[in-house]
Amino acid sequence: MLLPEGFTQKYQQLLGDEAAAFLASFDKSGYKGFRLNPLKPRPKQVNLDLTQPINYTQWGYFGSVNGRTVDHQAGYVYSQEPSAMYVGEVAAPRPGERVLDLCAAPGGKTTHLAGFMQQTGLLVSNEIMPKRARILAENVERFGCRNVVITNETPDHLAKHFPDYFDRILVDAPCSGEGMFRKDHSATQYWTPAYPTECAKRQREILTEAVKMLKPGGQLIYSTCTFSPEEDEQMMAWLVATYPEFSLVPVERATGMVAGRPDWADGNPALKNTVRLFPHLLAGEGHFIAKLQKAGQPEVIDVKRPRKKKRAKSTNQLSKEQLAVWQAFAQENLSGITFKQLIVFGEQLYALPQALKLDRLNVVRPGLHLGTFKAHRFEPAYALALALVPEQFKQRLTLTTADYQRYVHGDTFPSELAGKTWLLLLYEGKTVGFGKLVNQTVKNFFPKGLRFVAD
Numbered sequence: 001m002l003l004p005e006g007f008t009q010k011y012q013q014l015l016g017d018e019a020a021a022f023l024a025s026f027d028k029s030g031y032k033g034f035r036l037n038p039l040k041p042r043p044k045q046v047n048l049d050l051t052q053p054i055n056y057t058q059w060g061y062f063g064s065v066n067g068r069t070v071d072h073q074a075g076y077v078y079s080q081e082p083s084a085m086y087v088g089e090v091a092a093p094r095p096g097e098r099v100l101d102l103c104a105a106p107g108g109k110t111t112h113l114a115g116f117m118q119q120t121g122l123l124v125s126n127e128i129m130p131k132r133a134r135i136l137a138e139n140v141e142r143f144g145c146r147n148v149v150i151t152n153e154t155p156d157h158l159a160k161h162f163p164d165y166f167d168r169i170l171v172d173a174p175c176s177g178e179g180m181f182r183k184d185h186s187a188t189q190y191w192t193p194a195y196p197t198e199c200a201k202r203q204r205e206i207l208t209e210a211v212k213m214l215k216p217g218g219q220l221i222y223s224t225c226t227f228s229p230e231e232d233e234q235m236m237a238w239l240v241a242t243y244p245e246f247s248l249v250p251v252e253r254a255t256g257m258v259a260g261r262p263d264w265a266d267g268n269p270a271l272k273n274t275v276r277l278f279p280h281l282l283a284g285e286g287h288f289i290a291k292l293q294k295a296g297q298p299e300v301i302d303v304k305r306p307r308k309k310k311r312a313k314s315t316n317q318l319s320k321e322q323l324a325v326w327q328a329f330a331q332e333n334l335s336g337i338t339f340k341q342l343i344v345f346g347e348q349l350y351a352l353p354q355a356l357k358l359d360r361l362n363v364v365r366p367g368l369h370l371g372t373f374k375a376h377r378f379e380p381a382y383a384l385a386l387a388l389v390p391e392q393f394k395q396r397l398t399l400t401t402a403d404y405q406r407y408v409h410g411d412t413f414p415s416e417l418a419g420k421t422w423l424l425l426l427y428e429g430k431t432v433g434f435g436k437l438v439n440q441t442v443k444n445f446f447p448k449g450l451r452f453v454a455d
């Protein structure tokens with residue numbers, strides 16, 4: 001691979017004898033991986049080769065995923081480069097926590113964090129770019145997450161809203177992306193010798209806001225997919241020097257991972273607690289990960305007795321009529337699941353994970369999208385279908401392969417069932433969406449933007 005001018009010399013200087021192996025790794029092919037989704041029932045029931053687990057992850061495997069398969073459509077898998085999976089493993093939020101993923105799109109880390117949280121607590125998943133925030137929302141829906149609020153905000157605006165609020169914050173920072181060179185060769189075109197320093201300026205700005213949102217006793221996880229010390233060790237050296245209440249705590253190193261390099265920053269020995277994943281030392285593209293502890297007492301969270309829920313007072317309360325329409329729908333169709341903290345945005349009904357003031361924030365998804373009010377009736381959302389296990393919806397229809405192909409293509413299909421009712425559609429035991437049975441025809445509610453020709 002043709003590496004950018006200045007890049008080779010920089011790493012020859014930094015890595016010395018090791019540089020040759022590091023630089024040679026760019027001529028080898030990259031590694032692909034995927035993570036299974038522990039939020040789904042029987043997560044291992046996928047048509048994928050599970051013989052090559054990634055040893056430093058709980059749900060990760062080497063291999064690639066076809067986006068036009070039910071495993072992908074139903075949110076059983078997420079394609080993710082192997083070394084990126086270690087970020088979620090290091091963050092490992094506990095059920096019940098309040099977590100922020102500040103730079104979240106397209107959602108690799110967010111869906112991973114959600115897996116740890118098991119639909120409890122609150123995960124605020126933020127993305128600054130509107131288009132990318134929408135892709136993030138799609139991936140969160142596909143994964144069936146119920147506890148995720150998606151915002152499209154700048155870090156400074158978010159910080160004004162959530163001072164000392166989160167138990168755990170992930171900053172998976174926008175970076176010079178040197179670890180992307182193999183996967184996406186065009187990433188080499190943006191690189192100049194000055195680029196890491198430019199990225200570092202933005203990372204400092206983001207971290208300055210992130211620290212404001214962390215509670216005393218909370219943990220901040222910082223990661224990049226680049227090798228440049230300016231964005232890695234030097235960024236962490238700056239952080240602990242600027243905010244003495246933060247200290248670097250050791251990140252466990254699996255085989256092939258190496259300690260961060262104090263000599264590439266200000267010599268602070270605590271930088272050895274950070275971890276580097278290099279492409280010449282393990283089967284992955286490369287990452288830097290640091291974990292910081294903010295001084296103070298962490299709050300003990302009792303998952304069985306969650307934090308006191310205050311009713312969210314907002315202008316987004318349901319009208320009496322809307323409440324009645326929703327309750328009728330829920331009674332007729334849902335089983336063994338209830339949603340509290342309901343709010344409406346226009347005609348859209350959502351279930352918030354917990355009482356939360358969201359006014360003055362640019363919110364893409366204030367929680368789980370339950371559906372849309374339409375003149376005296378309720379149309380359930382695709383996101384609701386993917387967040388349910390089959391038993392949670394009373395009327396279900398198992399699709400044949402031919403019907404599944406018609407469904408994801410957006411077509412209606414005949415059914416022998418009689419009556420007029422909503423149906424939760426299943427294929428290979430996986431919840432794939434809703435259909436409406438009318439006159440022995442299943443009307444299609446697969447979102448237009450997601451339709452595809454199944455393989």
Ligand SMILES: C[S@@+](CC[C@H](N)C(=O)[O-])C[C@H]1O[C@@H](n2cnc3c(N)ncnc32)[C@H](O)[C@@H]1O
Pocket residue numbers: 102103104105106107108109110127128129132154155172173174175202206
């Ligand atoms: C490395 S990517 C995040 C990848 C994501 N965490 C994942 O695992 O799928 C960094 C993200 O930061 C966003 N970003 C760019 N500038 C930003 C800024 N000033 N503040 C916050 N986020 C920013 C980018 O749009 C990008 O989506």
